[in-house]
Amino acid sequence: MALETTRRDEIAAAANQVRIDTIRMVHAAACGHPGGPLGMADFMATLFMEHLNLDASNRHAPDRDRFVLGNGHTCAGYYSLLAQKGLIDRDALLTFRKFGSPLQGHPHRNHDLGIDFSTGSLGNSLSVSLGMALAAKQNGWDTRVYSASSDGESQEGQIWEAATAAAHYGASNLTVMVDFNNVQIDGYMRDVMDVRDLRAKYEAFGWHAVDVDGHDIDAIDAALVAAREETERPSALILETLIGKGVSFMENQPGWHGVAPNDEEAAKALQELGAS
Amino acid sequence: MSAPPDLAPLSAESPPKKVATRNAYGEALLELGATNPDVVVLDADLSGSTKTKAFGKAHPDRFLNMGVAEANMIGVAAGLASQGKVAFASSFAMFATGKAFEQIRQSVCVPDLNVKICATHAGLTVGEDGKSHQMLEDVTLMRVIPNMHVMVPADSVEAKQCIHAAAEINGPVYVRLSRGATPIVFAENYKFQFGKAAMLREGHDLAIICMGVTVSASMQAAELLAQDGIQARVLNMATIKPFDHGAVAAAARDCGAILTAEEHQQNGGLGDAVAQSVVLSHPVPMAMCAMDDSFGQSGTGDELLAHYGLDSNGIAARAKELMQRKAKTAGSV
Numbered sequence: 181m182a183l184e185t186t187r188r189d190e191i192a193a194a195a196n197q198v199r200i201d202t203i204r205m206v207h208a209a210a211c212g213h214p215g216g217p218l219g220m221a222d223f224m225a226t227l228f229m230e231h232l233n234l235d236a237s238n239r240h241a242p243d244r245d246r247f248v249l250g251n252g253h254t255c256a257g258y259y260s261l262l263a264q265k266g267l268i269d270r271d272a273l274l275t276f277r278k279f280g281s282p283l284q285g286h287p288h289r290n291h292d293l294g295i296d297f298s299t300g301s302l303g304n305s306l307s308v309s310l311g312m313a314l315a316a317k318q319n320g321w322d323t324r325v326y327s328a329s330s331d332g333e334s335q336e337g338q339i340w341e342a343a344t345a346a347a348h349y350g351a352s353n354l355t356v357m358v359d360f361n362n363v364q365i366d367g368y369m370r371d372v373m374d375v376r377d378l379r380a381k382y383e384a385f386g387w388h389a390v391d392v393d394g395h396d397i398d399a400i401d402a403a404l405v406a407a408r409e410e411t412e413r414p415s416a417l418i419l420e421t422l423i424g425k426g427v428s429f430m431e432n433q434p435g436w437h438g439v440a441p442n443d444e445e446a447a448k449a450l451q452e453l454g455a456s
Numbered sequence: 457m458s459a460p461p462d463l464a465p466l467s468a469e470s471p472p473k474k475v476a477t478r479n480a481y482g483e484a485l486l487e488l489g490a491t492n493p494d495v496v497v498l499d500a501d502l503s504g505s506t507k508t509k510a511f512g513k514a515h516p517d518r519f520l521n522m523g524v525a526e527a528n529m530i531g532v533a534a535g536l537a538s539q540g541k542v543a544f545a546s547s548f549a550m551f552a553t554g555k556a557f558e559q560i561r562q563s564v565c566v567p568d569l570n571v572k573i574c575a576t577h578a579g580l581t582v583g584e585d586g587k588s589h590q591m592l593e594d595v596t597l598m599r600v601i602p603n604m605h606v607m608v609p610a611d612s613v614e615a616k617q618c619i620h621a622a623a624e625i626n627g628p629v630y631v632r633l634s635r636g637a638t639p640i641v642f643a644e645n646y647k648f649q650f651g652k653a654a655m656l657r658e659g660h661d662l663a664i665i666c667m668g669v670t671v672s673a674s675m676q677a678a679e680l681l682a683q684d685g686i687q688a689r690v691l692n693m694a695t696i697k698p699f700d701h702g703a704v705a706a707a708a709r710d711c712g713a714i715l716t717a718e719e720h721q722q723n724g725g726l727g728d729a730v731a732q733s734v735v736l737s738h739p740v741p742m743a744m745c746a747m748d749d750s751f752g753q754s755g756t757g758d759e760l761l762a763h764y765g766l767d768s769n770g771i772a773a774r775a776k777e778l779m780q781r782k783a784k785t786a787g788s789v
Contacts, residue, residue, distance in 0.1 A: 242540060289538070289567040297538060298567040301558060307528045308563055311535020311543075318496070318517065319539075338559070341528035349520070 183401050187230070191397050194264055195225035199426045200455045201260035201273055207446040209277035212285070215436035217257025219361045219394070219421040220328070226400040227326055227357065228261040231408070236266035239294050243321040246312045248297045250305030250329040251359065252286040253438065259283050267294035303336025305329060306356060310346045313354040313414075324408065327356045332364035334375045340385070346414040347386030354414040355407045356382075359394065361423040363434045382416035394419030427452055472672070474637035477615035478576040481633055482507025484619035485544060489515045492623065498533050498545040500526045505635075506546040506576045530556040530571070534563035537570040542623055545571060549578035549591035549632060557597055564628045565603045572622045573598075574631045579719035580747075580764065581636040581669055581757035590752040596724025598630040599697045606697040607650070608632040608726075610671035611641045614694055617648035625650070632668060636757040639672040641692075651695045653703035659687035662778060663707035663714045664771065665730050667693045670717035670745070673761065676768035677717075681775055688715075688775060693726060704730055705737035713741045713782040715775050719766055722746035741785050743778040745771050 183191070198221040206212035217224075228234075233245040249258050256276060262268045268283070275281035282290055286300025296312075299305050309327035316323035333339060346354055358378055362369045369375065382389035388410045392403045400419070407415035423437070424430025427449040441449055488495045489511050496518045503509040503521060512519035522529040526547050533543035546552065552575040553560065564571045575594065582589045599606050605625055609615035615633060622629040641656070648654075656671070657678050666674040671692050678688040689711055691703055707714055714734060716727040727744035734740060745765055752760060761767045765774065 246539075297535075298562070301562045303527075304531050304559055304563050307531020307559070308535040308538070310528075311532035311537070312539055313535075314520065314532065315496075315536045315539035315541055318541075338527045338531065341525035342531065345522055345525065345528055345532065348523075 183230070183398055188397050191225050191229045194229050194261070195221040196426070196453060197264060198225055198257045198260045200450060200453050201263070202256040203427070203441060203446055203449045203453065205256045205259070205273055205276040206440045208274045210440050212256060212277055212440055213253045213438045214256070214441065215363065215423040215430055215433070216251060216254035216330070216359065216361070218427060218430060219423045219425045220254055220359050221257055221425065222395045222397055223357055223400045223417070223419050223421070224257055224261060224328070226397050227404065228265060230401055231404045232326060233324070234265065234294055239267060240291060243316070243319070243323050245323055246296045246309070246325045248305045248309045248312070248325070248327045249287055249299050250327055250333050251302065252299035255287045258287065262294050265294070302333040303338040305333070306339050306342035306346070309354055309356070310342050310351055313346070313351040314349060316353055317351070323353060325354050327354070328359065329356050330359040331362065331369050331375050331378065334358065334378055335373050343382060343385040343387065350412055351414045352410050352412055355404070355417065356414070357417045357419055359421055360418050361421045363423045363432070363437060365437050367434050379416070379418045382418070386413060387416045388413045389416040389418065391418045391420065394421035395425060472639040474639050475612035476635060476637045477609050477612050477633040478507045478635065480612035480615035481574055481576070481619055482510050484616045485511040486514060488620070488623050489518065492542065494540060494542045495623065496520065496536055496541045496543050498522055498529050498543060500524055500529050500547040500551065502547055505548070508544070508546050526551045526555040527559045530559040530573070531563050533571045534559070534567070534569050538567065541570070543571045544574055546574050546576065548589060549575035549594045550589055553594040553597050553630070554591065560628070561601050565601045568603045568627050570626065572629045572631065574619065574622070574633060576633040577635040578632045579634065579669065580752045580760040580766070581634050581719065583636065583757045583760065584754050586754040587751040592721045592747050592752065593724070594630070594632060595696055595720050595726065599729065600724070603628055604697060605629045607695050608667040609694050610668060610692050611638055613640060613642040613644060613646055614648050618694065621648065621650045634669055638669045641672050641675065648694065651698050651700060653700040654692040654694065655689060655703070656692050657688065657690040659689040660711055661687045661713070662775060662782065663689040663691055663711040664717060664775065665691045665693050665704065665707065665714060665726065666717040667696065667726050669719050669761070670766055670771070673766065673768045674717050674771055677771035677775060680768060680772040684776070686775065686779060696726060696729060699729055699733060701733045701737060704733045708734050708738040708740045713778050715743050715745065715771070715778050717745040717766065717771050719761070720746060722748055741778060741781045743774050745774050
């Protein structure tokens with residue numbers, strides 16, 4: 181069933197808030213990774229606002245849904261969504277990457293904040309997510325496990341070990357959302373190390389895999405609904421996105437993978453995003 | 457730890473019965489599986505060799521063969537543990553700690569999870585398979601990671617208790633196990649104490665601190681030394697981390713010289729751990745029986761232990777050299 185207009189608007193607003201928070205957090209930290217969270221904002225907001233069964237009231241429930249941010253460097257956007265869902269104080273967001281903050285430069289497991297796993301080293305996340313999914317199946321829980329990944333992370337061999345095992349064990353409660361923005365630290369992914377057709381790869385590994393416009397909230401929602409209805413295979417959503425989406429001078433620029441905006445750039449970015 | 461051993465009545469059998477520590481692992485897993493429904497076991501296509509297969513037959517719903525993919529196995533174990541499982545993951549020591557070191561650090565030890573890495577076929581005694589399979593760096597790799605606990609049992613009696621101790625510990629554990637049958641050191645009523653060195657023989661001329669397959673050889677070496685009038689204390693350091701600094705300091709004070717013995721690289725292994733502890737507490741002359749920055753080679757386990765000076769003769773010979781140094785040091789003071 182398609183999203184109602186008001187719901188779609190709410191998700192779009194949450195995504196825009198992710199972008200605003202990301203700029204503010206990375207600017208305040210004077211370091212970090214703004215490009216990825218801006219590109220991922222639409223699918224992350226759709227997941228967190230419409231599908232992921234996680235909020236302040238159920239954070240300690242053992243059988244709630246789980247989320248693992250494989251591309252952990254994009255955690256500014258993740259923290260924004262946890263704040264929007266009431267798990268992190270909004271005031272705490274500006275402590276991101278600072279000494280003593282629970283909002284580490286890459287996520288560290290913290291049940292109180294709803295951070296389900298420690299990540300940051302690319303390649304490890306899908307295996308961990310599979311373990312969570314298999315534990316839920318062993319326990320007879322309806323838990324769904326969502327894992328965010330990326331085209332760059334798909335260069336890691338361990339991803340494909342996990343993909344093999346997830347299909348072998350029929351982990352239909354596992355969904356990976358792959359941010360495909362064609363950008364990695366050293367430049368455009370297709371120049372550095374082309375991972376080619378990830379949908380075809382996941383399909384060949386035995387997954388339910390689909391290409392999705394990573395900025396079309398309706399399409400993202402429909403793909404997540406289809407993943408939920410899949411009963412035999414794990415699901416992979418290959419989400420084509422634009423790094424830096426929403427800030428004109430950051431869009432499709434590899435240089436904005438891991439550089440903080442200065443005062444002037446942050447002000448301009450926030451203006452473009454309509455921040456008040 | 458001042459009292460002589462009341463905890464290690466030695467086997468009266470001669471020659472001693474030999475059982476591989478990996479066999480004890482398989483038996484301990486069956487016992488744990490029957491009593492703890494949260495125990496799950498993962499293997500990487502070596503379940504016959506690591507002895508996890510019996511658990512898989514008894515509890516197929518709690519056994520995951522992950523194929524030849526050790527990094528993924530450790531990650532999946534971490535994910536299972538994050539949801540309340542007690543995850544035992546096994547392969548050969550070379551692959552479990554070598555291929556998957558980064559996953560052990562990032563996905564198990566950083567989030568401090570209940571993953572028990574029980575690796576078999578460690579050390580030279582893998583034998584004929586040669587240097588590609590003779591893991592001699594695993595204790596170094598594991599003991600340097602924060603949150604990790606490390607155990608190296610001396611025989612199958614101790615190994616079984618180490619596995620049960622691992623299940624009780626809330627956090628990551630590494631247990632180093634062997635392929636080859638090793639002499640039984642302990643009587644069945646031996647009580648392993650996690651985190652404590654066990655004094656197997658009292659003596660005041662020097663202390664031999666050992667772990668794993670070198671424990672029985674060290675006991676034999678102590679017998680040889682006794683024939684020459686040298687009374688060696690033998691400390692079984694089955695827990696490498698946390699480290700029993702008190703037992704080492706007492707050995708240094710009481711004996712005035714320490715020899716270590718391990719089927720492992722000297723760099724970063726038991727010898728280094730003891731040396732670091734002694735330097736900080738009570739410096740005394742030391743020597744180390746260990747692999748001196750080299751790889752092994754094909755051969756039987758006994759041939760290799762003898763070649764690299766890790767059998768009773770090699771340990772006794774090194775002990776005598778150390779006694780000469782101790783005497784010179786005493787004379788120079």
